[in-house]
Amino acid sequence: MLGKLMKYDMKYMARILPWLYVGGLAFSALMTAFILVIKDATLLFLGIYASYFMFIIAVEAISVCSSVFMMVRIYKNMFSDEGYLTFTLPVKNGDVLNSKIFTGAIWTFISGTVAVVMIAMPIAAASYKLPKMSADGMGFGLLIESIIKQFSVGLAGNEAKLIIFILLVIALIAVSAFFAPAFYSFCCAVTHKVKRARAFASVGIFIGVSYGIGLLMSIITVIVEIFGEYVSDTTGVNTITPTALIYDTSELSAYFGSRLNIMTVELLIVGTVMLTITVVSWIVANRIVNKKLNLL
Amino acid sequence: MALIEYRKLTKLYKNVPALNGIDLDIPAGRIVGLLGPNGSGKTTLIKLTVGLLTPTAGTVMIDGFAPGPQTKAITAYLPERSYMSEWMTVSAFVSYFADFYSDFDKNKAYEMLSRLGIDPKRTLKTLSKGTKEKVQLVLVMSRAAKVYFLDEPIAGVDPAARDYILNTIIRNYSENASVVISTHLISDIENVLDDAVFLRNGQVILADSADNIREKSGKSVDMLFREVFRC
Numbered sequence: 001m002l003g004k005l006m007k008y009d010m011k012y013m014a015r016i017l018p019w020l021y022v023g024g025l026a027f028s029a030l031m032t033a034f035i036l037v038i039k040d041a042t043l044l045f046l047g048i049y050a051s052y053f054m055f056i057i058a059v060e061a062i063s064v065c066s067s068v069f070m071m072v073r074i075y076k077n078m079f080s081d082e083g084y085l086t087f088t089l090p091v092k093n094g095d096v097l098n099s100k101i102f103t104g105a106i107w108t109f110i111s112g113t114v115a116v117v118m119i120a121m122p123i124a125a126a127s128y129k130l131p132k133m134s135a136d137g138m139g140f141g142l143l144i145e146s147i148i149k150q151f152s153v154g155l156a157g158n159e160a161k162l163i164i165f166i167l168l169v170i171a172l173i174a175v176s177a178f179f180a181p182a183f184y185s186f187c188c189a190v191t192h193k194v195k196r197a198r199a200f201a202s203v204g205i206f207i208g209v210s211y212g213i214g215l216l217m218s219i220i221t222v223i224v225e226i227f228g229e230y231v232s233d234t235t236g237v238n239t240i241t242p243t244a245l246i247y248d249t250s251e252l253s254a255y256f257g258s259r260l261n262i263m264t265v266e267l268l269i270v271g272t273v274m275l276t277i278t279v280v281s282w283i284v285a286n287r288i289v290n291k292k293l294n295l296l
Numbered sequence: 297m298a299l300i301e302y303r304k305l306t307k308l309y310k311n312v313p314a315l316n317g318i319d320l321d322i323p324a325g326r327i328v329g330l331l332g333p334n335g336s337g338k339t340t341l342i343k344l345t346v347g348l349l350t351p352t353a354g355t356v357m358i359d360g361f362a363p364g365p366q367t368k369a370i371t372a373y374l375p376e377r378s379y380m381s382e383w384m385t386v387s388a389f390v391s392y393f394a395d396f397y398s399d400f401d402k403n404k405a406y407e408m409l410s411r412l413g414i415d416p417k418r419t420l421k422t423l424s425k426g427t428k429e430k431v432q433l434v435l436v437m438s439r440a441a442k443v444y445f446l447d448e449p450i451a452g453v454d455p456a457a458r459d460y461i462l463n464t465i466i467r468n469y470s471e472n473a474s475v476v477i478s479t480h481l482i483s484d485i486e487n488v489l490d491d492a493v494f495l496r497n498g499q500v501i502l503a504d505s506a507d508n509i510r511e512k513s514g515k516s517v518d519m520l521f522r523e524v525f526r527c
Contacts, residue, residue: 001365004395015383076381084379088346089396090369295348 001091005099012073013066013107020065021114024058028118031055035125048126055122059115066111070104071184071206075199078185079192083295093289097185101282104181112173154256161260168267175271179278183210186281189288195296213277220273221266228262299324299443299474300345305354307340307498314340316498317354322474324442327488329506329517330478332495333525338478339376341495342445345476346373359442369398372441376448378428380420386431387416393435405438408464426457433461437468444475450484458484482518492517494524 031051038044076082078096086096155162184206191201298321305318315337322328330338343349345356347363358367380389386409393400409416412430420428433449446465450458458481466488469475477485492509494502501524502509506517513520 001396007395008392012381012383081375081377081379082381084348084373084375084377087348088368088371088373090365091396092365093347292350293348294350295343 001089002095002099002102005089005091005095006103009073009077009099009103010106012077013069013103016069017066017107017111020062021110024062024114024118027054027058028121032121032125035122035129044129048122051122055119059118062111062115062118066107067180070100070107070181071203074100074104074181074185075188075202078289079188079198079202079295087289087293087295093293094286097189097282097285097289100185101178101181104184105177108177108180109173112177150252151256154252157253158257158260161257161264165260165264165267168264168271172267172271172274175274175278178282179274182278182281182285185285189285192288193294193296213273217270217273220269224262224266224269228258228265231258298322299359300476301355301357302341303355303357305341305344305356306352307337307344307349308352313498315344318498318500320493320500320503322443322476322491324474325472326490327475327477328491328493329482329485329489330476330493330495331480331482331517331521333480336495337498338495339447340498342373342447342476342478346371346445370442372436372439372444374432374436374444374446374449376451378420378425378432380428380432382421383419385417385419386414386423389420389431389435390416393438397439399440400435401438401440404468405434408434408438408468426453429453430457430460433464437464440470440473442473444469444473446475446477448479449477450479450481462488482521486517489517494521496525 034047034051035044038047077086078100087093089096184202187202187205187209191198191205194201300320300322302318302320305315305320306313307315318337318341330341332338340349344351345358345363347368356363359370361367384392390402390405390409393405394402406416409431412427412434414423414427414431414434420431423431436444436446444465449461449465453461462485465475465477477489479485486506489506491505492502493500504512509515509517509520515523
């Protein structure tokens with residue numbers, strides 16, 4: 001039955017989101033083509049900067065639209081009049097909730113993937129094109145070559161740390177995909193007995209607490225950064241001479257290792273907080289729909 | 297054995313009792329009128345039975361089970377409001393019901409829709425309120441459920457539509473099934489009722505067969521209702 005519930009939840013989300021993806025990817029393809037075709041370096045950079053803001057808007061639009069669609073589906077299908085049908089289907093109430101959370105996570109993941117592809121296409125085109133334009137005297141090709149070299153030198157000897165960091169990023173992405181649908185379900189479940197402005201109350205709690213969590217994460221990140229930098233300073237890792245950036249392998253490697261340590265700790269803390277909120281939201285929402293449901 | 301059993305069933309809304317210790321049995325194969333004025337607890341009783349509300353105290357048992365997936369599989373529920381998504385077409389709803397309810401008869405649903413002249417390809421948002429109610433009724437009555445709960449099915453519709461709705465109910469429920477109809481428009485349904493339950497302030501004040509009520513009181517159920525609930 002969970003599969004059947006998910007089929008209809010997926011159908012609901014599929015009404016609009018694929019069109020947004022097509023629009024976003026078409027925009028990205030146009031940008032990529034522009035970067036590859038244009039020959040004048042100044043015009044190219046002007047175009048890149050102008051498109052950058054439009055890009056951010058397009059990626060945000062996809063992200064916001066998928067979140068809003070997911071929230072509308074959860075609220076309407078479970079806690080508005082439609083809930084009268086949803087909760088009289090011969091399925092466990094918990095499966096109704098799980099279907100929404102799994103479907104929300106799948107669409108969040110798809111939206112994220114589309115956003116990455118949208119960003120990756122023009123970046124790849126620019127990376128290909130810019131070194132070829134160094135001959136025009138802009139020097140950007142040299143800059144990119146220098147950055148790539150520094151990364152390859154700096155990451156040498158830190159492979160294990162890099163793998164752990166990448167694995168944590170993947171885990172955080174997975175947790176993030178479940179976070180929004182689980183937490184919003186929790187907000188709806190908690191407020192479903194409110195008689196007036198129920199939707200407003202659930203969205204209000206969702207936005208308020210999400211911003212609160214965001215603020216908390218920022219504070220934690222800043223504290224870890226300061227502490228990490230302090231440790232790096234006292235151990236001498238941060239004392240890199242300008243020439244070391246290019247030439248000194250050991251200094252650069254130590255610096256990259258230190259940065260990876262700090263970012264890994266940040267990811268672990270952020271991931272743990274998000275995972276905890278996701279799991280607690282899921283458990284509480286499940287308990288409410290299974291044991292305390294009261295559709296007024 | 298009763299098909300539905302209520303024992304000491306109580307439901308409080310912010311400490312105000314909507315139902316107050318209901319004890320009631322509904323046998324199989326009967327058409328039961330759940331009768332009472334507004335706010336007497338009819339809808340609350342039905343919503344507790346179909347699992348949309350959680351009791352404050354007491355129990356509801358349907359065919360031996362507390363409300364859950366097993367009871368929902370044998371219970372057809374027509375609420376007093378539209379519960380259908382506006383973006384879906386009528387035929388998508390037919391498929392939806394067929395997907396979830398093993399007792400749903402797709403052919404019967406299409407036959408009834410065709411008799412009503414409702415185009416299955418239309419989305420719900422393009423239908424009038426009355427047509428939506430008819431679609432909902434068609435979907436519910438196309439099931440071969442063990443028990444039907446119809447909450448105010450004839451409230452707010454014209455007399456012609458009332459006749460159609462009542463005829464649809466009578467023609468389409470299986471003989472072994474029970475039908476619980478909540479209403480305060482008793483004269484319209486009195487001739488189809490086997491039993492009547494009078495509710496007042498969340499309590500059962502009378503539960504008997506319609507024939508017994510008429511015999512004992514010497515009045516029709518409708519007349520007795522007007523007498524009992526006179527303001």
